[in-house]
Amino acid sequence: MNSLQSEKVQIIKDLRVVGQSIAASNYSQVYVLVDENTNIHCLPLLQDALVDEEVYFFYLExxxxxxxKDISTCASLWESLSEDNADxxxxxxxxxxxxxxxxxAFVAACYKRGIDFYNVPTSLLAMVDAAIGGKCGIDFGNYKNQIGVFQEAQKTFIFPEFLKTLPDTEFWSGMGEVFKHALIADADYWSQLKSLSGRSISMDQIEKSIRIKQHIVEADPKERGGRKKLNFGHTIGHAMESYFLEKEKPIPHGFAVAAGMICEAHISVQLNLISLPEYDDVEETLNQFFDFPTVKKSEFPELLHFMQQDKKNENDQINFTLLSSIGNATVNQAATEQQIITALDYFFGYE
Ligand SMILES: NC(=O)c1ccc[n+]([C@@H]2O[C@H](COP(=O)([O-])OP(=O)(O)OC[C@H]3O[C@@H](n4cnc5c(N)ncnc54)[C@H](O)[C@@H]3O)[C@@H](O)[C@H]2O)c1
Known part of the structure; x- marks a missing residue:
């Protein structure tokens, strides 16, 4: 039993808990939604656990x-639910x-004006971030998460065993968000993570990250202020993600966020929010864990272009969440294009 056990988000050691929760509710039908990888690696474990609890289900892949994550996939899922008369x-x-x-979550939130859904995240990124906090939605046109709603899962069950089959790149992508949680909220946790060796994360560390995210989200569920702390690293990170996607050399979200955190830590130095030794600490630590793509000076204008499109901007200024110390963040910080270029140059510095 852990301290998250009685809450909507639970870390579990036995997947039968999911079955018990469903069996205790009065659902008319149960659908398990998978992708082609989680169908192979995760569904068999969940299936055994649900059958043990006499919960029978359909699955959609x-x-x-x-x-x-687009509207045509939503349409085909809504079609399947309608054809089955899902009520x-x-x-x-x-x-x-x-x-x-x-x-x-988005499909459930819109179907018949909203049906219940459970999240059972199987990647580290989803366990500590995406499946927590009620943001759900899809990409539209060339814009990520352009269409969506806030809707909390009825329950979220974290089963860390699923991480065993997660590819290394996806594991480290999740670690990008774990490092972010430490940098924005907990200096001791940052010190602890710095000494990680190889691919490993403990149950306690997963729980710590979930708690940091939950705490921030509960205080500001609709991102009017404090929730923006979670955007640290994401202004430059999203620009890098979009730029490399356009070049058809996609980089994982957490790697882009880690590079974004280094550059945004440098902007924090330029705005006198943190010291250069604090920046060095962020850069040296993240460099140790992540392989970053090369970005040449000639590519900076295109990155800036993506930052100018960022939906977090206000009044034509590029808006950042920056560090005010290791373990603390400050939101709504505007930086000039020159300060952004200086930060990119300091970190990437290739001709
Ligand atoms: N809602 C939010 O608050 C929020 C926050 C952060 C990110 N996100 C979103 O999350 C998405 C990125 O999440 P992701 O990195 O988990 O991507 P993903 O869901 O695409 O998973 C990454 C890859 O890992 C595979 N996979 C997942 N679990 C596995 C397992 N246990 N074993 C083997 N393979 C497994 C998947 O099939 C996929 O190929 C993006 O769409 C991003 O916008 C949302």
Missing amino acids: VPAGEQS RKTLIVNLGGGMLTDLG
């Missing part, structure tokens, strides 16, 4: 990858990474 007491269980929990 979508292709793996961000391209499934308002239907439950959808989202079994997958952040792509799948964002998609499945």
